[in-house]
Amino acid sequence: MGSATTHLIGLLLGAEEDWPTAFEALVRRLGVVRDPGGQEHSFATERVTIEPFNLRDTPRQDLVIDRLAHWYYHPREWLKKVALMDDVYLLNSPFTFQAMEKHSAYCALMRLGMHVPETVLVPYKHPVDNVRWAYTSARYNKAFDLDAVAESVGYPLFMKPFDGGAWRGVSMIRDRGDLHRAYDDSGEMLMHLQKAVDGFDVFARALTIGPETMVMNFRPDEPMHNRYAVSHDFLSPAVGAEVRTIAQTVNAFFRWEFNSCEMLVKDGVVYPIDYANACPDVAVTSLHYYFPWAMKALLKWSAFCLVTGRRARTQVDLDPWFVVADDPLLGYEARLVEYQRLADEHFDTVRYQEFCGSALPDVDEMVLEWVQSPDFDTLLASTVRSTYPAHEQEQFLAHFRGLLGMWVKDEDARLAR
Numbered sequence: 526m527g528s529a530t531t532h533l534i535g536l537l538l539g540a541e542e543d544w545p546t547a548f549e550a551l552v553r554r555l556g557v558v559r560d561p562g563g564q565e566h567s568f569a570t571e572r573v574t575i576e577p578f579n580l581r582d583t584p585r586q587d588l589v590i591d592r593l594a595h596w597y598y599h600p601r602e603w604l605k606k607v608a609l610m611d612d613v614y615l616l617n618s619p620f621t622f623q624a625m626e627k628h629s630a631y632c633a634l635m636r637l638g639m640h641v642p643e644t645v646l647v648p649y650k651h652p653v654d655n656v657r658w659a660y661t662s663a664r665y666n667k668a669f670d671l672d673a674v675a676e677s678v679g680y681p682l683f684m685k686p687f688d689g690g691a692w693r694g695v696s697m698i699r700d701r702g703d704l705h706r707a708y709d710d711s712g713e714m715l716m717h718l719q720k721a722v723d724g725f726d727v728f729a730r731a732l733t734i735g736p737e738t739m740v741m742n743f744r745p746d747e748p749m750h751n752r753y754a755v756s757h758d759f760l761s762p763a764v765g766a767e768v769r770t771i772a773q774t775v776n777a778f779f780r781w782e783f784n785s786c787e788m789l790v791k792d793g794v795v796y797p798i799d800y801a802n803a804c805p806d807v808a809v810t811s812l813h814y815y816f817p818w819a820m821k822a823l824l825k826w827s828a829f830c831l832v833t834g835r836r837a838r839t840q841v842d843l844d845p846w847f848v849v850a851d852d853p854l855l856g857y858e859a860r861l862v863e864y865q866r867l868a869d870e871h872f873d874t875v876r877y878q879e880f881c882g883s884a885l886p887d888v889d890e891m892v893l894e895w896v897q898s899p900d901f902d903t904l905l906a907s908t909v910r911s912t913y914p915a916h917e918q919e920q921f922l923a924h925f926r927g928l929l930g931m932w933v934k935d936e937d938a939r940l941a942r
């Protein structure tokens with residue numbers, strides 16, 4: 526038995542303070558973890574700062590959780606360097622995240638046989654900023670009938686950017702008037718027209734971290750703090766399993782480790798509509814009741830990857846998926862079984878569960894105790910203070926304390942069983 530190996534987890538962050546503080550606290554509380562061979566492992570965190578880097582520098586970090594590189598490119602190039610040169614494990618890899626935006630994710634899931642609503646990509650409304658555009662456009666951009674395209678998709682429909690994110694440029698289109706207004710406004714954005722899943726029964730949003738998935742009942746029309754409803758049996762067991770499989774398929778297919786997948790369920794059919802969200806919101810003020818689950822999943826998956834020396838696989842391997850997708854003898858349900866098997870294989874799910882049982886036996890109690898601690902309440906109060914105007918703070922603090930109190934009660938009961 527050697528001395529403990531220390532693993533450094535880097536956090537690449539935007540404006541958020543809440544979940545990083547929570548994650549840092551949990552890493553401190555986790556202490557030493559023993560692997561199956563008896564070797565001891567300890568963990569530390571560090572917030573990654575943006576500074577010049579030599580491409581031959583050796584990074585200190587062994588794993589990086591990223592919520593910044595999707596819009597800030599300097600650290601994104603650093604992530605690529607440390608993935609290619611130094612085997613740093615990334616949640617998520619910019620190679621697959623950058624290349625596989627929303628549009629490619631639609632294509633992939635269509636080929637895998639999922640019920641992605643009918644979707645058409647239309648050319649830019651406004652000229653692209655390039656001296657070659659005038660000639661190319663005059664010669665090759667065919668005039669097209671936007672109304673006919675919309676009719677072929679069918680109203681109502683959604684017009685939204687092909688690379689999506691944060692509801693930017695998304696509009697619901699009910700008729701020709703809406704259609705032309707939205708297209709005129711789209712400017713230099715490249716737009717999909719997608720058939721609306723109109724009057725859906727439920728919006729399921731599945732947050733996945735490694736092999737762990739939480740399927741939540743999402744209400745997009747509510748204000749942020751109220752979008753995730755606390756409800757446990759809002760899907761039948763079969764649909765719940767289907768939603769989970771679709772979310773894990775997306776992630777295993779693209780090698781995403783930390784992503785949220787949006788699906789609409791109508792008359793028992795699951796329609797995936799948005800699942801290239803590989804830097805998902807995990808703020809305590811949005812996830813509330815589900816926040817301890819998310820932090821625990823991040824902690825467990827990071828520990829598993831580091832302690833077992835899991836190798837990052839940055840590139841997508843399409844073949845095994847397409848063998849299943851293209852097999853004419855397999856129906857939808859049989860394919861889902863195969864996709865779940867491939868996802869379990871990719872995430873090493875059985876070994877992960879064994880690891881959690883043997884190396885992290887006390888993590889549930891540890892997180893439960895932490896959520897009840899003054900430490901956690903201080904974090905919640907300061908997050909509320911920095912998120913809401915003064916006159917709303919008291920009300921929101923009580924609201925979130927209530928929801929987290931409910932989680933404590935439920936978790937206590939679960940662990941007692």
Ligand SMILES: Nc1ncnc2c1ncn2[C@@H]1O[C@H](COP(=O)(O)OP(=O)(O)O)[C@@H](O)[C@H]1O
Pocket residue numbers: 642683685689690691692693695719720721722723745787789798799
């Ligand atoms: N095909 C669709 N049917 C019904 N609602 C949709 C559809 N596409 C988008 N929406 C609604 O618009 C919202 C934003 O669209 P989405 O594709 O999720 O874009 P973003 O990537 O910006 O989040 C969704 O959360 C959903 O409420």
Ligand SMILES: [Mg+2]
Pocket residue numbers: 691692787799
């Ligand atoms: Mg979305």
